[in-house]
Amino acid sequence: MRTTSDLRLQESSTAGAELSQGWKSVENSHFRLVVSRFARNRFAVGGLIVIVLLILIAMFATQLAPHSPDQVTAYFSAPPSGEHLLGTDQVGRDVLSRLIVASRVSLLVGFATVALYVTVGTLIGLISGYFGGWLDMVIMRITDMFMAFPFLMVILVIVSALGASLQTIICVLALFSWPGVARLVRSSVLTIKQQDYVRAGTALGLGNRRILLGHILPNTLGPIIVNATFGVASAILSEAGLSFLGMGVQPPTASWGNMLSDAQSFTVLTDQLWLWVPAGLMLLITVLSINFVGDGLRDALDPKE
Numbered sequence: 001m002r003t004t005s006d007l008r009l010q011e012s013s014t015a016g017a018e019l020s021q022g023w024k025s026v027e028n029s030h031f032r033l034v035v036s037r038f039a040r041n042r043f044a045v046g047g048l049i050v051i052v053l054l055i056l057i058a059m060f061a062t063q064l065a066p067h068s069p070d071q072v073t074a075y076f077s078a079p080p081s082g083e084h085l086l087g088t089d090q091v092g093r094d095v096l097s098r099l100i101v102a103s104r105v106s107l108l109v110g111f112a113t114v115a116l117y118v119t120v121g122t123l124i125g126l127i128s129g130y131f132g133g134w135l136d137m138v139i140m141r142i143t144d145m146f147m148a149f150p151f152l153m154v155i156l157v158i159v160s161a162l163g164a165s166l167q168t169i170i171c172v173l174a175l176f177s178w179p180g181v182a183r184l185v186r187s188s189v190l191t192i193k194q195q196d197y198v199r200a201g202t203a204l205g206l207g208n209r210r211i212l213l214g215h216i217l218p219n220t221l222g223p224i225i226v227n228a229t230f231g232v233a234s235a236i237l238s239e240a241g242l243s244f245l246g247m248g249v250q251p252p253t254a255s256w257g258n259m260l261s262d263a264q265s266f267t268v269l270t271d272q273l274w275l276w277v278p279a280g281l282m283l284l285i286t287v288l289s290i291n292f293v294g295d296g297l298r299d300a301l302d303p304k305e
Contacts, residue, residue: 041300077089188223229294240257
């Protein structure tokens, strides 16, 4: 025969299971709503398809490239032909093969830089906004200091001192990109921590780590994802700019930026379009696609919609 305490325990466990199922149902419905909003944006869907194709090209670049990207032929600055569909560069390398392989470098810089600075910025923003007080003041002053630096000049100086390598570029770009994410997350945390469910968690004795990671962080993911999407495009353009100036990825490693550096000659600009137009188009298509996806995510995740 069951006692009263056993019945109460069974009722509480049943209620907890029903509440958990209810939350999962709400989360699933919200996810479906976000997906449906995103799918209605044709530009965003098209941009996502292009990005997926670019990622696949980067993953299988060596198999897709018709020639070795570093193979030197006897045809210097040769125009497009049947053997070299996009011609050859000034030292006889196949432009199409280098364009395909360069997608690895550009996409790696974009995604790795964003992954690094979003992680750091999110952590700093969570701590600053949640604990507040003197800790918040110190962190925000450090953030202001980083945001006050002339971005391009400081990056050029650091890269010149440490050497222009792929790892250096990723770390330097991330070093001066986290303050924006930190400020964004902090502003969201300042609003979210005043909500009743956060106060209830504090009253129940939940630890700060559980409240931050289990209750506050999930509610800040929307702005973080949108910011990260645009950050990928910004990082790709920054790497291309550094490589164009000779301070980015160094030859013979191919990147879209250092392929554009051939266009510094007026003769190349006017008479040898195959040396720089393909790389410029790839940058344009990639950045536009990422921005379209970012716009679609921003609209889909907007709670006012």
